[in-house]
Amino acid sequence: MKNSEGRRLNGDAEEDDEDEDEINGGLEAWERSYADDRSWEALQEDESGLLRPIDNSAVYHAQYRRRLRARSLSATSSRIQKGLIRYLYIIIDLSRAAAEVDFRPSRMAVVAKNVEAFVREFFDQNPLSQIGLLTIKDGVAHCLTDLGGSPESHIKALMGKLECSGDPSLQNALDLTQALLNQIPSYGHREILILYSALSTCDPGNIMETIQQCKKSKIRCSVIGLSAEMFICKHLCRETGGSYSVALDESHFKELILEHAPPPPAIAEFAIANLIKMGFPQRAAEGSTSICSCHKEAKIGVGYTCPRCKARVCELPTECQICGLQLVSSPHLARSYHHLFPIAPFDEVPPSSLNDLHIRSQKICFGCQQTLLNLGKPGLCVVCPKCKKYFCLECDIYIHESLHNCPGCESFRHLKPVTAGEG
Amino acid sequence: MSSLQVTKRTKYKTSVKDPGSPGALRMNEQKLLFVPDNRNSGTKVVVEFKSIQGHKYTKEGSNKPPLINLSNVQGGSYIFEFDSYADLHVCRDFVSKVLEKSRETSGTASEKAAVTLADEQLSTAEMQLRIKLLQEDSELQKLHQQFVGGNILTEAEFWATRKKLLDTDSCRKSKQRVGFKSVMISDIRPLTDGQTNKVTFSLTPEIILQIFAEKPAVHQAYLNFVPKKMTEMEFWTKYCRAEYLNHTKNVHAVAAEAAEDEELAVFLKEDDILAREVRKKIRRVDPTLDMEADEGDDYTHLPDHGILRDGSKELNKSQNEFYRRTLLQDLNRHAAIVLEGRTVDVEREDNTNAVAEALAHSKQGMEEADGNENKNRADRISRVTPIEDLQPADSLPLAPLSIKDAREYFDSQQVNALKTSRDASARMESRSCNTQEAYASMRNAISEIKENGLSDPIVSSDVAIKHWTTIQELLRHFWSSYPITTPYIFTKVTRLKDAMSNIYPQLEELKESLQSDLRHQVSLLVRPMQQALDAAIQHHDVDMQKRSVKSGEKPNGYT
Numbered sequence: 001m002k003n004s005e006g007r008r009l010n011g012d013a014e015e016d017d018e019d020e021d022e023i024n025g026g027l028e029a030w031e032r033s034y035a036d037d038r039s040w041e042a043l044q045e046d047e048s049g050l051l052r053p054i055d056n057s058a059v060y061h062a063q064y065r066r067r068l069r070a071r072s073l074s075a076t077s078s079r080i081q082k083g084l085i086r087y088l089y090i091i092i093d094l095s096r097a098a099a100e101v102d103f104r105p106s107r108m109a110v111v112a113k114n115v116e117a118f119v120r121e122f123f124d125q126n127p128l129s130q131i132g133l134l135t136i137k138d139g140v141a142h143c144l145t146d147l148g149g150s151p152e153s154h155i156k157a158l159m160g161k162l163e164c165s166g167d168p169s170l171q172n173a174l175d176l177t178q179a180l181l182n183q184i185p186s187y188g189h190r191e192i193l194i195l196y197s198a199l200s201t202c203d204p205g206n207i208m209e210t211i212q213q214c215k216k217s218k219i220r221c222s223v224i225g226l227s228a229e230m231f232i233c234k235h236l237c238r239e240t241g242g243s244y245s246v247a248l249d250e251s252h253f254k255e256l257i258l259e260h261a262p263p264p265p266a267i268a269e270f271a272i273a274n275l276i277k278m279g280f281p282q283r284a285a286e287g288s289t290s291i292c293s294c295h296k297e298a299k300i301g302v303g304y305t306c307p308r309c310k311a312r313v314c315e316l317p318t319e320c321q322i323c324g325l326q327l328v329s330s331p332h333l334a335r336s337y338h339h340l341f342p343i344a345p346f347d348e349v350p351p352s353s354l355n356d357l358h359i360r361s362q363k364i365c366f367g368c369q370q371t372l373l374n375l376g377k378p379g380l381c382v383v384c385p386k387c388k389k390y391f392c393l394e395c396d397i398y399i400h401e402s403l404h405n406c407p408g409c410e411s412f413r414h415l416k417p418v419t420a421g422e423g
Numbered sequence: 424m425s426s427l428q429v430t431k432r433t434k435y436k437t438s439v440k441d442p443g444s445p446g447a448l449r450m451n452e453q454k455l456l457f458v459p460d461n462r463n464s465g466t467k468v469v470v471e472f473k474s475i476q477g478h479k480y481t482k483e484g485s486n487k488p489p490l491i492n493l494s495n496v497q498g499g500s501y502i503f504e505f506d507s508y509a510d511l512h513v514c515r516d517f518v519s520k521v522l523e524k525s526r527e528t529s530g531t532a533s534e535k536a537a538v539t540l541a542d543e544q545l546s547t548a549e550m551q552l553r554i555k556l557l558q559e560d561s562e563l564q565k566l567h568q569q570f571v572g573g574n575i576l577t578e579a580e581f582w583a584t585r586k587k588l589l590d591t592d593s594c595r596k597s598k599q600r601v602g603f604k605s606v607m608i609s610d611i612r613p614l615t616d617g618q619t620n621k622v623t624f625s626l627t628p629e630i631i632l633q634i635f636a637e638k639p640a641v642h643q644a645y646l647n648f649v650p651k652k653m654t655e656m657e658f659w660t661k662y663c664r665a666e667y668l669n670h671t672k673n674v675h676a677v678a679a680e681a682a683e684d685e686e687l688a689v690f691l692k693e694d695d696i697l698a699r700e701v702r703k704k705i706r707r708v709d710p711t712l713d714m715e716a717d718e719g720d721d722y723t724h725l726p727d728h729g730i731l732r733d734g735s736k737e738l739n740k741s742q743n744e745f746y747r748r749t750l751l752q753d754l755n756r757h758a759a760i761v762l763e764g765r766t767v768d769v770e771r772e773d774n775t776n777a778v779a780e781a782l783a784h785s786k787q788g789m790e791e792a793d794g795n796e797n798k799n800r801a802d803r804i805s806r807v808t809p810i811e812d813l814q815p816a817d818s819l820p821l822a823p824l825s826i827k828d829a830r831e832y833f834d835s836q837q838v839n840a841l842k843t844s845r846d847a848s849a850r851m852e853s854r855s856c857n858t859q860e861a862y863a864s865m866r867n868a869i870s871e872i873k874e875n876g877l878s879d880p881i882v883s884s885d886v887a888i889k890h891w892t893t894i895q896e897l898l899r900h901f902w903s904s905y906p907i908t909t910p911y912i913f914t915k916v917t918r919l920k921d922a923m924s925n926i927y928p929q930l931e932e933l934k935e936s937l938q939s940d941l942r943h944q945v946s947l948l949v950r951p952m953q954q955a956l957d958a959a960i961q962h963h964d965v966d967m968q969k970r971s972v973k974s975g976e977k978p979n980g981y982t
Contacts, residue, residue, distance in 0.1 A: 079823065079824035080821045080823055080824055081821070081822040081824050081825075138601070139601035139602055139604070140599050140601055141599060166604075167602075167604055167605050169599075169602055171602075172599045172600075176599065200605055201602075202601075202602035202603055202604060202605055202761055203602045203764055204599075204601060204765045205600075205602075205764045205765070206764060241819050265821045265822075266821065266822045267819045267822065268819070268820045268821060268822040269819070269820075275827070275831075275832065285862070286862060288861045288862075288947070288951070289861070289865070289944075289947045289948055289951075290947075290948060290950075290952075291887065291888055291891045291948060291951075291952075293895060296892070297888070298887070298888070298948055300865070305951075308902070308962075309898055309902055309955055309958055309959060310951065310954045310955040310957075310958045311895075311898070311955055312951065321895075321899070322895060322898045322899050322902055322955070323898070323902035324902060324903065340824060
């Protein structure tokens with residue numbers, strides 16, 4: 001591959017093709033990676049003769065930082081609203097094209113597995129939100145599950161119905177979803193995520209009108225394609241303010257779909273800010289019994305009591321069946337809160353500056369107390385811009401993705417707390 | 424649709440184990456009559472529907488024989504066994520209908536008034552759906568009878584909370600239309616059996632619709648020839664013959680056949696209508712798009728589709744008379760039709776004539792809409808001229824975070840808190856006692872059960888659950904009508920509150936009717952129900968107080 005790159009600078013396109021073929025003797029790309037790059041030389045053995053795992057962490061970290069930087073650039077320095085109470089419909093394309101085996105074992109299976117992971121991650125990061133599932137099959141869209149907050153019911157419904165046939169119809173799916181999303185209250189953010197495997201859409205009418213209606217209904221549509229980029233999907237996403245991406249392979253697809261888990265920034269004209277009434281139910285006392293309203297049977301001990309109408313519910317977060325009050329617990333709100341105040345990305349420490357005297361004393365990572373030196377020489381590390389503590393790469397990823405709080409900043413008592421008015 | 428009388432062969436049984444005496448069961452709107460075959464041995468049964476309280480039946484698919492069990496007011500039951508499940512369904516539907524009607528007539532007067540107040544227009548389909556739902560779910564039917572029959576809720580209100588049940592049926596019917604398929608079904612290929620020389624073409628209405636849509640010349644020919652010159656069968660025979668000839672790619676055979684048969688020639692030559700349409704369409708394309716590669720598509724040039732011709736091969740002139748479609752032209756035409764969308768629904772029009780005419784109508788409609796082409800052209804030029812890649816990123820402005828002052832929330836809460844604190848404090852003490860008591864009694868109950876074994880707790884909780892469903896329904900309607908905005912809702916709330924107050928004595932009765940050992944459990948279950956009712960009534964009282972304070976002179980609370 002390196003040879004052919006050199007030639008491309010000199011020769012014409014036609015000659016280049018012929019040359020490549022000659023040199024490589026008609027080898028495929030994977031064959032070339034053995035012949036030219038000698039990928040076996042990257043393997044190393046340790047003392048006992050076992051293979052050491054290839055050190056991908058630097059690559060992984062570089063990817064991660066690129067992602068962070070892209071996100072922080074788009075966010076700019078001021079704080080923006082995010083849609084915390086999201087009503088998301090996932091539309092899965094189960095047309096003929098979903099049976100293709102370019103994603104192993106089949107596109108449909110890969111999509112189902114990743115949707116399961118996505119649903120769990122989604123409810124982890126957005127406990128106040130709800131998901132619904134739809135499928136497209138034989139030119140018609142079917143509602144698989146209604147909007148609900150329990151991941152198990154969605155996953156069970158999806159895994160039970162994995163057959164594909166017929167042509168997909170984007171317009172029917174959008175129409176059906178629009179009808180379903182029109183019923184939700186105005187403070188909720190309406191979103192659609194389409195996982196599209198096919199290269200065409202067979203619609204009964206003019207899809208441009210449907211797209212305009214979606215735009216008017218303030219629905220944010222995003223598409224993840226599995227085969228190639230399509231104009232109509234691009235147009236849909238551009239009009240409604242969503243994102244369009246096409247997956248290259250299974251791991252890329254997983255990355256793309258998990259990018260939709262954290263709440264997206266709220267678009268100014270769609271967002272309506274108002275006060276929403278929520279209830280914080282108390283846990284029912286140990287020995288008390290009552291009939292719960294979701295299962296219609298007597299339950300002992302477990303459950304929560306709605307503060308307004310005193311009805312019993314089994315799990316949170318949910319909507320009280322009797323009085324319609326949103327019932328949540330404080331950890332749910334806490335988990336949503338950190339999306340609004342994201343932690344600033346840490347700065348990378350250039351290796352040259354680590355030779356300075358006063359920095360050399362920082363030999364251990366503040367988060368995990370492991371040494372920052374790699375085989376005697378200073379390894380890659382990052383520093384928090386506020387508290388100036390040093391962290392290793394793994395702690396950096398952990399802090400930004402799971403913890404959402406810098407341990408260094410939190411351990412300072414006299415650092416100014418985040419005020420609401422700024423930004 | 425509904426029959427006033429149903430007669431079926433059944434066996435009458437006094438209990439499930441009874442072998443039953445065969446006979447005929449006749450039902451009309453007032454009563455049912457069972458006459459046994461053997462006049463001497465069997466008993467004749469005459470039952471008025473007024474005395475029938477409920478009906479139960481065995482489900483299809485279970486291994487039990489088809490039985491229907493009618494229970495009367497006194498507690499007795501009449502069991503009939505049918506020959507088949509179909510009979511059972513017919514009788515069951517009839518019985519449900521009659522029972523429903525008898526219940527409705529008792530409350531129609533007040534119902535009618537309430538219905539006109541809500542101003543609801545029910546279609547017959549909706550009515551049928553509601554009746555079906557009531558028949559299938561006896562619990563729902565009981566609730567319906569209790570509330571709507573008892574004048575606590577109106578029909579409209581009852582069904583308002585059950586929108587989901589009503590809606591799912593309509594969703595199931597799926598008002599979605601299906602677009603044309605990607606697969607080219609208009610490219611018909613015959614079936615041959617190896618023995619004879621016959622080939623068989625099969626055409627469905629869907630295929631015919633696609634043929635008419637893709638080949639306007641054939642469509643026009645159909646409208647002209649059928650039924651004046653030839654029958655439909657003949658028309659399609661000719662068409663299939665033309666297709667067959669085309670597939671053989673034998674130009675001379677095609678020419679020979681066309682020379683003989685005029686009508687066949689229509690199918691074999693160029694499609695003029697299509698050529699005209701395409702020329703019009705080309706004028707509507709983006710002016711900045713290079714159309715040279717698509718020249719082969721306008722059906723007037725030689726089919727070359729962008730392949731560089733060096734002029735060395737000259738096509739035979741005679742061949743141009745009979746035009747050979749290429750696969751690419753067919754595919755492009757099909758794709759254009761699919762993208763245009765479906766204008767004619769084949770399920771409704773099974774008749775080819777109807778399909779043809781419907782398609783002609785829709786085409787006319789589309790042509791009329793093509794009026795102002797030039798203006799569109801100018802618009803399109805202005806939209807297409809800027810180069811897409813050089814434009815700035817098309818992101819919509821994001822909403823900045825603005826956190827409201829928390830004092831707004833706390834101020835409003837203080838007002839509420841002051842009012843309810845007095846009541847709440849009184850309640851709090853009693854509640855804490857309750858949980859302790861509950862725990863103690865729970866422990867006792869567990870130790871009792873360990874000694875004596877479970878003794879029918881299911882029965883008691885069943886009864887409690889029945890009450891709970893009623894209470895649940897009432898509470899749901901109660902809470903959904905807050906905040907009160909119109910006098911109608913105000914009267915509704917008053918009605919609900921009265922109904923709720925009436926439940927307290929019912930619960931007390933329930934507790935007293937049981938023996939002491941069961942009373943513990945039931946009272947535990949009943950207590951949270953009472954708490955829920957208390958909370959609702961308290962909310963109502965607080966609201967009333969607020970209103971009377973606000974309005975001052977108007978004691979009724981009308982805003």
